[in-house]
Amino acid sequence: MEWFGRSSKGFDFEMFSGSHFVMLAIFLIIAVLIFLNREKLRSNKWRKAEIGVAISLIVIEITYHMWMIVNHNWKLKSSIPLELCNISLILCVLLLLTRKKLIFEILFFTAILGASQAIFTPALNYGFPHFRFFHFFYAHIMVVWVTLYFTWVKGYYPTFLSVLKLIVFLNILLPGVLLVNKLTNGNYWFLRHKPEGPSLLDALGPYPWYIFSLEGVLVGLSLIAWLIFRKWEKTHPHVNHSM
Template sequence: MEWLIQYNKRYIFEMFSTSHILVLLLFLIGSVTIFIFRNKLKKVKWRPIEIGIALSLLFFEVAFHIWLLASGYWDASDSIPIELCSISLILTIVLLLTGRKLIYELLLFSALLGATQALITPVLYYDFPHFRFLYFFYTHVMMIWVALYFTWVKGFRPTIWSVGKVFIFLNVLLPIVILVNTLVDGNYMFLSHKPKTASLLDFLGPHPWYILSMEAILLSLSLFVWLLLREKGDKRAVVRKSN
């Protein structure tokens, strides 16, 4: 395993390095492209590509856990896929395969609020072209692009009830994650304690009160996303797509 350790040490990621900025530029260009060409994209049959992307995301997730095991890094305290972005990845795969409106609603908010923040301030140690770098940015970019694609190209739109659904969904997950944290001595979703590095949580009060602050921020940002992407001209913002 010595060769693997030495290989990993060759790639040290730095925030806002050249590789990071290039990925952010690619993400922005892709997002703008989806919006500008949304009407033309509606005329294309995307089903095979949707399935292909879903399978590629599944492949990356499985490969990531194989890499963790092979590297000796897999640990129940931080490797179980119950972080918000891990859940968003699962939602992305399910949405691409099923096209269910409820899955779209959950993904839209978790991706735009969670994955976007992760792209800007990634918790990452390996730079390009390390597999960990490719896995992190490919999955996070795709979460957001898929949510935007279903919004602008497929015609899905959030309603005010979508905000309630995602709020309930995350609060149902909350005790489950807390239980897992207790069992494996983990800190999934930062519910056990604040991260050791500087973060927004430093301004939200001590544990466990910052969890309530996080809930308030989640609700406020979710309402902002709804206002931004809701069906224009419909006061009730009723989504045309049915379950």
């Protein structure tokens, strides 16, 4: 069961390799199909599929934590599901189960700005066909697909207030993440220091000022995303089933 083991030897991930391009192609093709078939997907018969996807995300995430435990990779300082991609997955599951517009408003930005970026530039050590490879892409891709599904099919669109709700949500979580970092000696959200290797954070100033710069960048990108989808909403009629 080397594909489920701890070692990445023989499973090294290479960005923009053949397997990466395959995942990118699947991601883009299904996204286009969701858009093209948005009218057909509005039927309530797809409710069971929504629940099924939510269950699949729960199962694969539990399996991922089991993999870390079995291979002695699970650590308090790095394995608690507190990173934004982890939070996006949790929000995605809650959205699928409840269809609540408030959940969508926060997930929209973390998915479009975070999960989609992770798909194109993965921070991943394990390549095809290792379990971690499939977990990483399934979780991130599904989060974006679900967001696009609720946007194009269900008619959930972000508003200017959605940007404010995102900022409030993140700043409510911030003290808790800081506390966890202190108790575990972790670096969740890179709140204690920048990544050890080169990163975009290097352009945002020294510690701790890059944290405030990063929040400013997030607000700016969220506003751009809102403006793009706001324009789309005005020019394309849709059925809104928001709750």
